[in-house]
Amino acid sequence: MVSVSDAQAIILNLVQPLDRLRDTEIVNLLAADSRILAVPVTSPLDFPHWDNSAMDGYAVRYEDVQHSSAEQPTVLEIVEDIPAGYQPNSTIQPGEAARIFTGALMPAGADTIVIQERTRRDENRVHILAAPKPQEFVRHKASFYQAGTQLLPAGIKLNASEIAVLAAAQCPQLSVYRRPRVAIFSTGDELVPIDQPLQSGQIVDSNQYALAALVKESGAEPLLLGIVKDDPVALEKVITHAIAIADLVISSGGVSVGDYDYVDKILQSLSAKIHIRSVEMRPGKPLTVATFPSTDAINRVSSHSPLYFGLPGNPAAVLVTFWQFVLPAIKKLSGITEGWEPAFLKVRSHHELRSDGKRETYLWGKLHLIDGVYEFYKAGGSSSSGNLINLAQTNALAVLPMGKTLISPQEEVQVLQLVNGE
Structure with missing residues (x-):
């Protein structure tokens, strides 16, 4: 034994x-959920694809607004509105600004975003009421990911977040195990x-x-x-x-x-x-x-x-x-490269747990979050290996190591959390 x-x-x-x-096959992206990636993925696209605004506000030159305050606001002329998906036509000159929205391309000449909460608009002019930080709220091209480098490694399970990344990278098909x-x-x-x-x-x-x-x-x-x-x-x-x-x-x-x-x-x-x-x-x-x-x-x-x-x-x-x-x-x-072993948590036991101590003993029950702390509730009824009924709706196994015969209520116990496929 x-x-x-x-x-x-x-x-x-x-x-x-x-x-x-x-042992691999090519699948469409919509069929790739929960599959294991077999080949690393790269993309020819930078992320972001271009310099863009992280907030609604105004695209400005930092040197124009670096001394702005509510008492002494900087007044700039608005030369263009730039919604998302629009190609800017203007180059921002000294004393100018462009109205810009989240995700929109930065216009040439601008290097900083002043959020709209720190401004006051007066027709075609904007009053900058607080000095921003240099390049504040600008998402720079390739700052998240540089084209040609590894985007996702092989051996990972493709969940919703990875599927979103692959879609954004325009990967309609991929190799999975x-x-x-x-x-x-x-x-x-x-x-x-x-x-x-x-x-x-x-x-x-x-x-x-x-x-x-x-x-x-x-x-x-x-x-x-x-x-x-x-x-x-x-x-x-x-x-x-x-x-x-x-x-x-x-x-x-x-x-x-x-x-x-x-x-x-x-x-x-x-x-x-x-x-x-x-x-x-x-x-x-x-x-x-x-x-x-x-x-x-x-x-x-x-x-x-x-x-x-x-x-x-x-x-x-x-x-x-x-x-x-x-x-x-x-x-x-399946090809997953790491994290094969069962994952155990240390939690409080709500109930008294007993074992004869001769073998490592597993008792099934539920994990509940009580005041921000997980507690293990033992399933009611017999813990006999032939009792299938009280296994229903359980989500955890409490483990009593060899030699341990008693875990008292509120005492710490090691628990295997049962997560589907994870």
């Missing part, structure tokens, strides 16, 4: 990111699909639906392979198919030490190397992580051998182990 931190390190060391040459393919199946004779009436002793397969949703949220493509009975022949067939079509494989159930837990034996029969068999955590102790030898014997869709995750069967354990181990692996696989 390995520690949670050692398991995390082993898994991330095993992950091989998608290949920048083979393809979505990782994640094969998902559940094991167990007791499992039935959601549309089948339950018989005594049967359980609806919720894990496949939860994992499919989590995989989609992570930006990957789920490949659903259904329910596989506790039959070694059927399991081997499905696992062989899964590693041929996917970059990463997730099964739930069948990785404990019961008489009908066949997954590890089948992986070994397929020459897989098992790196992890169990982890010192609750829930989620039975966890199998394996890789397969690099060979052309299987017509794999990926440029490298897939990573196999055999998750526990209990629903809460499936979710906890996904958030802790599988999600970081998908992030690294």
Whole structure:
């Protein structure tokens, strides 16, 4: 059995990111949201494209207005109005000004903006009531970005702000990594699909639906392979198919030490190397992580051998182990260059939290902002790994380290904040 931190390190060391040459595709900008940029972007445009005004006011020569005050205002002649999108026609001479609006081009001869709140207009003249700073409220060409330099690096997730930058840079298409393919199946004779009436002793397969949703949220493509009975022949067939079509494989159930837990034996029969068999955590102790030898014997869709995750069967354990181990692996696989590991916060616990201290323990609940400070509220009811019901609407996992049996109310606790795909 390995520690949670050692398991995390082993898994991330095993992950091989998608290949920048083979595993990319060209997409339109409107289809690029949440994709991972594969090639750095440059632009032939400067930002700003030209010197322009940051405020509504008057474009002036600083030397004309540097001594202005309310008691002794400088009076300038207004020679032009310059709205945004208008090409100025005048060159500002000594004693002149141009009325200008936010985003409009600076006229030749002017080097400073006096905001309208510090002026008084009298027909075609403006009274400057306060001295501005030199070049105040002027946005200079290329001061935000210089044409030809890197605009966005490869390996970042494209969110709304990056999409806006790319649109402004007139990038209608770009190269992104393809979505990782994640094969998902559940094991167990007791499992039935959601549309089948339950018989005594049967359980609806919720894990496949939860994992499919989590995989989609992570930006990957789920490949659903259904329910596989506790039959070694059927399991081997499905696992062989899964590693041929996917970059990463997730099964739930069948990785404990019961008489009908066949997954590890089948992986070994397929020459897989098992790196992890169990982890010192609750829930989620039975966890199998394996890789397969690099060979052309299987017509794999990926440029490298897939990573196999055999998750526990209990629903809460499936979710906890996904958030802790599988999600970081998908992030690294997808081409993101950094920030794969789960992000923890230190917050106050509203409730008393208990553990037997024998393993690192995860308790689910909600984060609430109370008087500007986050507090963790434990979900009501049992924290059993089989209790799926009280997982609904939770957004955080409180972590009690090994040896820690009690966290009192208002005591600090480490919390994993659950953010979709982040």
